[in-house]
Amino acid sequence: MSQNPPRRFGLLTAVCLVTGNIIGGGVxxxxxxxxxxGTxxxxxxxxxxxxxxxxxxxxGRLAARTPVTGGLYVYPREAFGDFAGFVSVWSYWTMTWTSNAALAVASVGYLxxxxxVPGGAGWQAVLALAALWLPALTNFAGLKYVAAAQVVSTVLKFLPLAVVAILGPFFVHAGNFGPFDATGQGVVPSVSAAAAILLYSYLGVESAAVSAGEVRDPGRNVIRAGVLGTVASAVVYVLGTVAVFGLVPHATLAGSAAPFSDALNAMFGGTAGGVVMAAAAVVSIVGALNGWILMSAQMPYAAAVDGLFPRVFTRxxxxxxxxxxxxxxxxASVLILFNYLGGTGQVFRVLVLITSFTAAVPYLLSAAAQLHWLARGDREKVRGGRLALDVTVAGVSFAVSVWLIAGAGYAAVYQGTLFLAxxxxxxxxxxxxxxSSTASSPAAGRPPVQGRVDARG
Known part of the structure; x- marks a missing residue:
């Protein structure tokens, strides 16, 4: 087998991977x-x-220097050593399968x-498991099927979302928005708490970097895919969220299991629009799971190759x-069953907050790695661009990661810390x-940081 097999993801596929992973069940x-x-x-x-x-x-800046799959594990390990690399990959891996459980739960209301389907936690658990295992079969079929499914699902999900995002503002009623700060705790605490939940909607900004070993011309395309995919998702998110808040009365929205379906019904009346949106939501969520199941395997693979994760992950x-x-x-299936059959209330919210905390940890470590190299004046580590821009991007990323950890709340930090423990x-x-292996073989040393450039095989 070739030691340098062809990279399968062009810019379009990489953008679709980022966008498809970001726009999943969250929106x-x-x-x-x-x-x-509140608003x-x-x-x-x-x-x-x-x-x-x-x-x-x-x-994107980090991947330009180390264009391998599993980047969010590689960067902290190169900067701070094996333990930091392990904490990053373990936390990110925990985030991926927890996120997959949350995505599957998000599909239930639309299904x-x-x-x-009869009501009750048991049937809801069955629906969630079906939504999880269908895209899993695509992954087991092979990488080319994952890429094809990602492109198709990304295209299919954008049209109905665009209808709400673009046409929705023309149908909004100011009285539907409700209070600005509905909790009464103050604007800053409410913004932080809401942002910790909303982070779930942006998980996936790192998708191109995590899969950099599969991307053609990663020095250019990873950052392009990351920024283009994030900006495209942001436009849909902001316009769509404003529209939903203005279309569905606040009290109704807070208890809705399918808010975008409710929004489309409010725009056009009846239930037909809601059914179309529900179908789009299911396609979107299954497409996102298709990408996230792949992500849940790639970074552990990179760490396992380096001896920092169980060897079974190298298969x-x-x-x-x-x-x-x-x-x-x-x-993820066990987590779904535990939360539904264990009688846990607000299943989606609980899973989202745990996911936000475990995602913020590798984000924080990657930003710290970049700041470490910048402080050392290690320009080859952060090649290209201007120093001021690099410092600003890394500093903002670090601050946002800390803010999100703080905003996740004590319960999420507690549960997330237990996963890390x-x-x-x-x-x-x-x-x-x-x-033990090193002691028995004095010539052996720490395995190189390699991630996965040639991961196939």
Whole structure:
């Protein structure tokens, strides 16, 4: 097998990967999730958009120097050593399968619009599991099917969203927006809390960097794909959220299971528009799961190749790390069943906040790595561009990551920290095996930071 197999993702596919991963279940359910905070949530979305663009630029700059799959693990490890790399990959991996569980849960309300499914937690769990395992089968079929499904689902989801985002503002009623700060806790705390939930809607800005080993001309296309995909998603998000807030009465929106369907029904009357939007939402969520299941396997693969993750994650078939994908889907399934059958209230909100915290950790470490190299004056580490721009992008990315961790709330930080604590046992076991191997072979040393340039095989 060739040591340098062809990279399969061109700029269009990379943009679709970013956009498809960003616009998944988040945009279709989050307006209802943040409605209890009031219209201050729109302010939080605008502020978060600036941070998301900065993160996309940061990951593009880092990927230009190290164009390998699994970048958010590689950058901290190169800057701070094995432990930082492990914390980043473990946290990101936890985020991916938790996010997949949340995406599958987000599909339930829209599936119930399309199919007359009996109520109850058991049937909702069945629907969520079906939405999760269908795109998993696409991943097991091979990378070319993942890429094709991502392009098709991205195109199909944009049309109905564009209808609400572009035409919706002409139908809004000012009285539907509700109070600006519905919690009464103050604008700053409400913005922070809403932003922690809304971060879920921007997860995926790093998609091109995580999959950089598959992208053609990554030095140019990763940052382009990240910024273009993020900006395109932001336009749909901001206009669409404003429209939904103005189309659906505040009290109704806060309890809605399918807010965009409700918005389309408010625009045109009847239920036909809502059914169309529900179908688009399901396609979007399944498409996002298609990309995120791949993401849940790629970064662990990179770490496993370097000996910092269990070796089972290195198993590849048809260009996809199938073992990692399978493990992630199984864990997401367990999490779905635990939250539904365990009687947990507000399933989507709970999963989203855990996801936001575990995503912010590798974002924070990547920004810190860039600041580390800039402080050292290591210009080859951050090649190209101007120093002032690099410092600004890295500084904003770092500040946004800290802000999101703080805004996630004590419960999410507590649960997310427990996930990280469980990872310490895995790291202790793996590092002990590496130390034992090194001791028995004095010539052996720390494995190189390699990620995955030639990951297929």
């Amino acid at each position: 279709f359910l989050l307006p209802a999730t943040v409605a209890p905070y 201050v949530s729109i302010v939080a979305l605008v502020v978060l958009t600036v941070g998301a663009v900065a993160l996309a630029m940061l990951f 119930q619009v399309l199919f007359p 590849v078939r048809r260009d996809v790390p199938w073992a990692g994908a399978l493990i992630g889907v199984v864990l 469980a990872g310490l046992l895995v790291h202790a076991w793996l590092s002990a095996r590496v130390s």
